Amino acid sequence: MMAEPIDETMVIAWVDGELAPAEAARVEQAVAADPVLRDLAEAHRAMRARFAAAFRPIADEPVALPSAEVVSFAEARAKRMRRLWVPGAIAASLVVGLFVGEMERPTGMRDRADALALAPPLAHALDTQLSGTAGPVRVALSFRAQDGAYCRSFSATHLDGVACRTGDGWALRYAAPTAVPGGDYAQAGSDPARASAIAAMIAGEPLDAAGERAARDRGWR
Amino acid sequence: MDAFETALVRVLPRLRRFAHGLTRDPADADDLTQRAAERALKARAQWQAGTNFDAWAYRILRNLWIDTTRHRQRRDKVIAPAEQAENVGAPGDAEAAAERLFLMRAMDRLPDEQREAVALVMIEGLSYAEAAQVLEVPEGTLTSRLVRGRQALAKLLSGGE
Numbered sequence: 001m002m003a004e005p006i007d008e009t010m011v012i013a014w015v016d017g018e019l020a021p022a023e024a025a026r027v028e029q030a031v032a033a034d035p036v037l038r039d040l041a042e043a044h045r046a047m048r049a050r051f052a053a054a055f056r057p058i059a060d061e062p063v064a065l066p067s068a069e070v071v072s073f074a075e076a077r078a079k080r081m082r083r084l085w086v087p088g089a090i091a092a093s094l095v096v097g098l099f100v101g102e103m104e105r106p107t108g109m110r111d112r113a114d115a116l117a118l119a120p121p122l123a124h125a126l127d128t129q130l131s132g133t134a135g136p137v138r139v140a141l142s143f144r145a146q147d148g149a150y151c152r153s154f155s156a157t158h159l160d161g162v163a164c165r166t167g168d169g170w171a172l173r174y175a176a177p178t179a180v181p182g183g184d185y186a187q188a189g190s191d192p193a194r195a196s197a198i199a200a201m202i203a204g205e206p207l208d209a210a211g212e213r214a215a216r217d218r219g220w221r
Numbered sequence: 222m223d224a225f226e227t228a229l230v231r232v233l234p235r236l237r238r239f240a241h242g243l244t245r246d247p248a249d250a251d252d253l254t255q256r257a258a259e260r261a262l263k264a265r266a267q268w269q270a271g272t273n274f275d276a277w278a279y280r281i282l283r284n285l286w287i288d289t290t291r292h293r294q295r296r297d298k299v300i301a302p303a304e305q306a307e308n309v310g311a312p313g314d315a316e317a318a319a320e321r322l323f324l325m326r327a328m329d330r331l332p333d334e335q336r337e338a339v340a341l342v343m344i345e346g347l348s349y350a351e352a353a354q355v356l357e358v359p360e361g362t363l364t365s366r367l368v369r370g371r372q373a374l375a376k377l378l379s380g381g382e
Contacts, residue, residue, distance in 0.1 A: 051343040063233035
């Protein structure tokens with residue numbers, strides 16, 4: 001059986017290392033014997049090397065993973081979902097759960113303006129902790145609301161929420177039970193309802209690391 | 222970070238390089254890379270362990286780019302000249318950036334299907350089988366697109382039309 005003549009496709013495949021050993025040997029012999037094929041092979045080899053070299057530096061630069069909160073937030077914004085925040089009564093019942101363990105008070109919310117104020121350990125974490133820091137409370141994202149207040153989205157042991165700065169404390173603006181209580185992969189911000197709540201509240205873009213640090217150092221005012 | 226995120230972080234720099242080959246614009250490439258990473262995280266449930274993770278990630282980025290270009294065409298949006306964007310955040314020294322820009326302008330002249338084949342094999346170094354898997358075409362189709370793309374590029378780069 002006659003072997004097929006060697007065409008440019010085969011030369012390119014040979015340059016790319018795509019041929020089986022027997023076929024590669026055949027092309028190699030032909031290239032060695034024929035100056036036209038040799039020039040063709042050399043041109044394709046040089047071009048491949050040129051492209052690879054020109055683009056290689058890009059792949060040497062690390063790229064950070066987007067935070068889950070940003071993912072979730074972007075998704076919500078893309079869908080243009082404008083869901084309202086969890087009604088106060090539901091949020092309040094969740095906060096009660098949070099208070100009970102710590103304060104051993106009877107359940108039930110008092111009818112007061114600060115009824116949705118957060119428990120001191122949580123408020124302290126929101127005061128001081130930067131996004132992404134590990135701990136019992138994890139802050140995923142900070143941003144400015146349309147009314148100018150600083151707000152932060154967080155995950156605590158039993159509660160995922162968004163709290164905004166009011167006066168000297170933090171008021172809960174959105175809350176849901178933590179998806180996996182105490183779990184190590186209760187991924188911050190995987191809750192689409194929370195991302196929608198943020199999308200409805202936020203003015204502009206979330207704070208970057210420098211902006212967040214500056215806001216914290218000013219006491220979130 | 223879990224195994225999925227580790228694999229994603231490992232492939233992201235290469236995805237960004239592929240994005241440069243597809244978009245031929247550094248700003249578009251960075252934007253596309255971030256969106257692909259976001260989509261991969263959202264779609265992690267669809268990733269099947271044991272299958273080629275890199276091919277899956279490349280495919281997500283490539284499909285996003287197809288959606289983007291369709292969307293742009295639909296809105297008839299004028300794409301900003303890439304020459305202006307090349308100065309922003311391009312890695313490497315000016316000479317390397319100029320060389321890359323020159324090659325990107327050559328790639329502009331290729332049909333989309335030839336450009337993506339060229340980018341996957343000549344820039345990303347994928348095998349024909351892997352590139353065909355990313356593009357979801359038979360290997361023979363990949364090969365013919367690749368050969369036509371390379372013939373056109375060889376002509377362009379040697380000063381011909």
